[in-house]
Amino acid sequence: MARALIPLVVFALIVVFLWVGLSLNPREVPSPLIGKPAPVFELPQLRESGAAIRSGDLKGQVWLLNVFASWCTPCLEEHPYLVSLAQRDLVPVYGLNYKDGRNAALKWLGKHGDPYTGIAVDTEGRTGIEFGVYGVPETFVIDKEGVIRFKHIGPLNPRVLDEEVLPLVARLQQ
C-alpha cells in the first residue's frame, strides 16, 4: 500500500517544484546593491543645461531614483503612475535619463508629463552600470543615509507602488 503511494508522492513533489520554479521570473536578478550605499554620481541636469546634480546633495531625505529613457517603451507604461505619485507629493522622484538624447528626452517629458524633482543625464550609461541597471525602467528607493533599500526592475504598477514602495518610503521617512 505504502509502495503504491511512492509515484504519487514523487509526482506531488515535482508539481510543487515546477509550480514554484515556473512562477519565478528569471529576469528578476536579485540586486547585490540592496543595503549598500548608492553609487556616488555627479551628472548634468537635463532641464537646466550647465547645472549639475550630485548624489551627495540628496542625502538627508528619502528619494526615488527612476531610470528612464524616451526610447524605452515600458517606461511609457509606468509613467502615469509616476506623474500621479509626484502630484501626491509623498516622496521626491529623481530621474536618471539613461542613454538618451537631451532633445528627445525633453520632448518626451513635454508630451507625457514630468514627474521628476531633478533629472540627471547619463548619456553613456556609466552611472547606469554603477547602479547595476540592465533593464530600463528601474526604480530604486534610497534612504536618508543614501543607502539603497529597494529596487524594482521593469515598469512600476499601482500594486508595487502601494504595497511595496510607498509603505517602505513611509517607514524610512519616520
Place this chain on the structure above:
Amino acid sequence: MSRLIAAFLLASTAAFCLAQEAPPAAEDPVLEKRVKALSEELRCLVCQNQSLADSNAGLAIDLRNQVRELMQAGKSDAQIREFLVARYGDFVLYSPPVNRATLVLWVGPFILLVGGGVLLATYLRRREQKLHVQTMSADDRARARSLLDGSGSGEN
C-alpha cells in the same frame, strides 16, 4: 527537392556570412584577446542565454567597453569580475562561486548520487535476501522428497 534544400542551405549560409562580430573599439590585439576571454565567462543580463562576448545588446557593448577600460587601467581579471559582481550579483558569472545561496547547486548532484547509491544498495540487498528465502533447507528437501515418493498422505 534536394536542389531546393541546397538552395535554402546556401541562402542561409549567406545570411550567416553577413552577420558579423562587433568590431573591437581598441586596436591592441593582446588586450582584445583578454577582453574576449573574460567576457566569454560573463553573462549578458539583457539576453540571459548569451555571454557578454556573444551579445550585441547595448548593455553588453557598454559592459565590454567597461571591461576593456578597467583592463587598460591595469585591473586584474579577478578585480574586474569583482567589479561586475558588486553591481550585478553572482548572476553575471557563468560559473557561480560556492556560497550559501549556491550550495544546493554545487552539492545537490553529489547528494543525489549518494542517495541513489544508497537506494540501489538497499534494493539489491533486499532482493538478495528474497532470493535466499527461496532456497530450500535440508528439512524442506527431505519433506519434498517424502511427498514426491508418495509416502505422505497424498492429500496434502
